[in-house]
Amino acid sequence: MSDFVNNFWSIYVTAITLGGIIGCLLLLYLTARKKVVPSADNTTGHVWDEDLRELNNPMPKWWMWLFIITSVFGFAYLAAYPGLGSFAGKLGWTQLGAYENEMAKARADLEPLYAKFTSMSTEDMAKDPQAMAIGERLFMNNCAQCHGSDARGGKSFPNLTDGDWLHGGTPEKIRETITGGRIGIMPPMAAAVGTPDDVRNLSHYVLSLSGSPHDSLKASLGKSKFTACAACHGMDGKGNQALGAPNLTDDIWLHGWGEAAITAMINNGKHNEMPAQKDKLTEAQIAVLASYVWGMSHKDGAVRQ
Ligand code: HEC
Ligand code: HEC
Numbered sequence: 001m002s003d004f005v006n007n008f009w010s011i012y013v014t015a016i017t018l019g020g021i022i023g024c025l026l027l028l029y030l031t032a033r034k035k036v037v038p039s040a041d042n043t044t045g046h047v048w049d050e051d052l053r054e055l056n057n058p059m060p061k062w063w064m065w066l067f068i069i070t071s072v073f074g075f076a077y078l079a080a081y082p083g084l085g086s087f088a089g090k091l092g093w094t095q096l097g098a099y100e101n102e103m104a105k106a107r108a109d110l111e112p113l114y115a116k117f118t119s120m121s122t123e124d125m126a127k128d129p130q131a132m133a134i135g136e137r138l139f140m141n142n143c144a145q146c147h148g149s150d151a152r153g154g155k156s157f158p159n160l161t162d163g164d165w166l167h168g169g170t171p172e173k174i175r176e177t178i179t180g181g182r183i184g185i186m187p188p189m190a191a192a193v194g195t196p197d198d199v200r201n202l203s204h205y206v207l208s209l210s211g212s213p214h215d216s217l218k219a220s221l222g223k224s225k226f227t228a229c230a231a232c233h234g235m236d237g238k239g240n241q242a243l244g245a246p247n248l249t250d251d252i253w254l255h256g257w258g259e260a261a262i263t264a265m266i267n268n269g270k271h272n273e274m275p276a277q278k279d280k281l282t283e284a285q286i287a288v289l290a291s292y293v294w295g296m297s298h299k300d301g302a303v304r305q
Pocket of ligand 1: 139142143144145146147156157158160164165166167168169174177178182183184244272273274275277289290293
């Protein structure tokens with residue numbers, strides 16, 4: 001209500017609300033005053049459809065009282081809570097305040113639980129069954145819609161269990177990814193590569209890097225064009241985690257493989273985004289999630305970063 005530029009709507013709403021309740025009470029009062037002269041057979045004298053008569057029974061008392069109590073409750077409620085235009089109510093209750101109280105209470109309830117984890121290293125937390133159970137919950141609620149409930153990802157959404165990292169798989173890097181999000185940008189490169197044939201040949205060269213099915217003649221023709229890609233993917237094609245440029249030699253494809261997929265990457269580029277979680281999750285929740293994610297790619301004890 002406080003968003004209105006002037007008082008008109010506030011007064012309008014107040015008048016309709018109060019007018020409604022007062023109108024109801026007035027109606028009750030006026031009808032109660034009107035006495036129908038009773039007749040011998042206790043009818044009002046009103047006859048219709050030839051022989052239907054209206055009995056003159058009074059309204060039940062409980063109904064009258066319910067009506068009055070409801071009206072009194074209405075006035076009391078409107079005095080205590082916001083309801084009359086921009087009047088805030090005597091209790092000072094707001095929807096936002098109620099939400100914030102609940103959130104603060106939930107945080108306070110969870111704090112002792114998370115306090116245990118904040119002093120633990122990522123590696124230790126990954127071995128703690130309680131931390132991993134919480135991590136799994138958090139993952140299902142916040143991450144599974146993109147990375148899949150088994151965290152194996154899908155097209156354009158990276159697999160988090162395979163030890164292949166766009167941005168780095170150390171505990172610190174994973175935590176950084178979750179906290180601040182990541183944007184992976186590959187610019188359209190066709191102009192730097194040359195003709196459509198050059199692009200196609202280069203695609204075969206890229207496929208040859210991982211030993212994926214390719215045409216070796218086209219690959220050898222495309223090899224020299226890879227210099228346009230080296231700045232990000234490295235001369236050897238092994239990628240650069242600082243830029244989020246994937247390793248092209250490992251036969252793990254975020255956006256699909258084959259001539260058509262790679263040609264499309266070179267022609268159109270890609271803008272891929274992992275949303276930042278720092279405003280959604282607390283630092284402790286992010287720490288637990290980072291251990292959960294780190295743990296998934298270190299299940300067999302192998303150190304793969
Ligand atoms: C809206 C979809 C979306 C949601 C939700 C999401 N992610 Fe991501 N995530 C992505 C995308 C897309 C990327 C790849 C970014 C890129 O291409 O650089 C990514 C990348 C990552 C990476 C980096 C992987 C690597 O190879 O370096 C990690 C770790 C990660 N996400 C963890 C999480 C966690 C944990 C959550 C839950 C809190 C989460 N993500 C929620 C879409 C999402
Ligand atoms: C400015 C840096 C940059 C340059 C230059 C660049 N790339 Fe990329 N490339 C990226 C990034 C970043 C990604 C990951 C996009 C994402 O996060 O989804 C990517 C992704 C790819 C992929 C998809 C890999 C997969 O797993 O699906 C291919 C293929 C690729 N690049 C090929 C090339 C080729 C070929 C060239 C040279 C013509 C090239 N790139 C030049 C930054 C670059």
